[in-house]
Amino acid sequence: MTDTLTIQQDLQKRALRALAGGVSSNTRLLNPHLIVERGAGSRLFDVDGREYIDYLLGQGPNFLGYAPPRVVEKVAAAQRDGIIFAATHRREVEAAERVLSVLPWAETLRFGSSSSEMVQAALRIARQVTGRTHILRFHGHYHGWFDNIQILTGDGVAGVGSLGQVPEALQQVITIPWNDVAAFEQAMLDHGDQIAGVIMEPMMLNAGAIEPRAGYLEKVRDSCTKSGTVLIFDETISGFRLGLGGAAGRYGIFPDLAVYGKAMAAGWPCAALVGKRDLFAEVVTGRLTHAGTFNGNVIAAAAVLASLDELESGEVYSGVEIVGTQLIEGLRGLTRKYELPIRIQGVPMAFHMRFDDSEAEITDYEQMLALDPTRYGEFAEQLIKHGVWVAYRGIWYVSGAHSPADVEETLERIEPVFARASRN
Ligand SMILES: Cc1ncc(COP(=O)(O)O)c(C=O)c1O
Missing domain, CATH: 3.90.1150.10 (Aspartate Aminotransferase, domain 1)
Structure with a gap:
């Protein structure tokens, strides 16, 4: 029978056997194989x-x-120097400087391989610097697939997002409607002294393409500043896509921490947690763990540099x-x-x-x-x-x-x- 299959059909069959569900990420289950x-x-x-x-x-x-030919050339040339050294390398420093240079509100960063991980680092930092436990997040926003943040919303109620997820992991997560000042103010009134961080997609792109209402980001920014709550923008999609400064630049409202990925490295796997220097103080001492074998590798750093060469024009x-x-x-x-x-x-x-x-x-x-x-x-x-x-x-x-x-x-x-x- 195999000789009557197209190459596509043959590979689909093989994919379904060799890769669970024929894919390497559940989001791809939705598209035909x-x-x-x-x-x-x-x-x-x-x-x-x-x-x-x-x-x-x-x-x-x-x-x-x-x-993109120029990016491919630069990444290919860079990888001939080796890819990962268990030490900081020149391109990594340069890539960090370049990212910071287009995000003037930010002072320092850490690189990682995926935004899911960088969100985890952000939540950890928010909890450590505030000494508080809870995270305020919003219906319809996606911040990665880890137990303490993945949700599924139905009828306005947020529940666990996946089989096998520990429901208790979400006990310290409060989920409210986005773009709704009254809902935000109420949550801060009810739980403000427990809330370590507020995390959002500053333009909602995982469910629709919804811009923040006029004044909404200002309101949230102001309230976080007054209550000492860490404001985290998840700019995984919006970053480097809505403009060099992402959504923060487009709307002129700046968070304390932000996660970038996707467009930052033009498709090469790289993500970053960017923010105010003082928030990283315990990351610097090593007492707050952020780690990863492949973080900041040569390919990722070269891709960031080459992408910024293109984008900055x-x-x-x-x-x-x-x-x-x-x-x-x-x-x-x-x-x-x-x-x-x-x-x-x-x-x-x-x-x-x-x-x-x-x-x-x-x-x-x-x-x-x-x-x-x-x-x-x-x-x-x-x-x-x-x-x-x-x-x-x-x-x-x-x-x-x-x-x-x-x-x-x-x-x-x-x-x-x-x-x-x-x-x-
Ligand atoms: C806003 C947002 N945050 C986090 C993530 C998770 O990123 P990654 O797939 O790199 O872990 C995504 C992925 O689409 C995203 O859109």
Whole structure:
């Protein structure tokens, strides 16, 4: 039978045997088992040679597109010097300095390999510096898959996010609606003396693409300052994507600690916890543990440096702004033409698409939960079949490698999907 299988089908079968569920991360269980051969610029190619224009970008990191040639060259050259030394190396120092130079509110940092880990370091620091125990977090925000932070929200109640998770690990986590000043003030009133840290995505990108309401971040910042609570921005998606300064720079509100990853290293695995120097005092003494064999390795540091070389020129951001706007307008045009209840919300670098009979802007997670994701899921499947690679959850990412011609081609490829959806 094997000889009648395509390369894709054969590899899918083998993947299902060799990799649990055929994948290495549960978020990939949601997408069909596409087996990728390679990516180049804005395009992804599967093992059968099919080509896709990609707006998922590996869940965001490939902000410069796939295999950006100058970054590849610099990382390849760097790794010839060895990768990990159990000691600080020159590129690591330089990469830290470069990151700090574009985040003027921040004073020092630690590198790690994933944002899940860096969030753990942030929570630990917040608890140590305040001597308090609780963490305030928000419905719909994602901060990694570890026991003490992963939640699942249903009917406004946060529960454990995974089988096998220790429910007690969430006892010191308070979850409230985001973008809601009254809910925040109430939580601070009720639990303020216990709350060590407030952690949030400063633009909510894991559930929709929702910007903070005017004045919301200011309110939270002000309250944290007054109560001595550590404000942590999880900028894993927004960092280096919304601009060099991430969401903090875009909205002009600065946290005490922030987590970066994804776009910071253009797809190479690297994350960072960045913040005020005094907060790291016990990390420096070694009494507060932050560790990791691969932290700050040569490949990661070289990728950060090479990415910043590209990003600091500013052309990437202006290009993404133009192309992202063109794409949003084109998609809205198709939506109008075929009279579909599709709404698009967000910013040119990251926007969200949904089927929604209401035209009202979505401002919180409760409204997101009220939507039926099935129709968009089926629509996304059709987009993929027509050669446009997108996430089932509705988020679209644009990279510096996408061109106006890519957008035109995208719209041409997917117009039949809109036409078909309007007939159904
Ligand atoms: C806001 C946010 N925080 C943390 C994480 C976890 O990052 P990682 O997958 O690098 O552990 C993610 C991943 O998507 C994220 O979006």
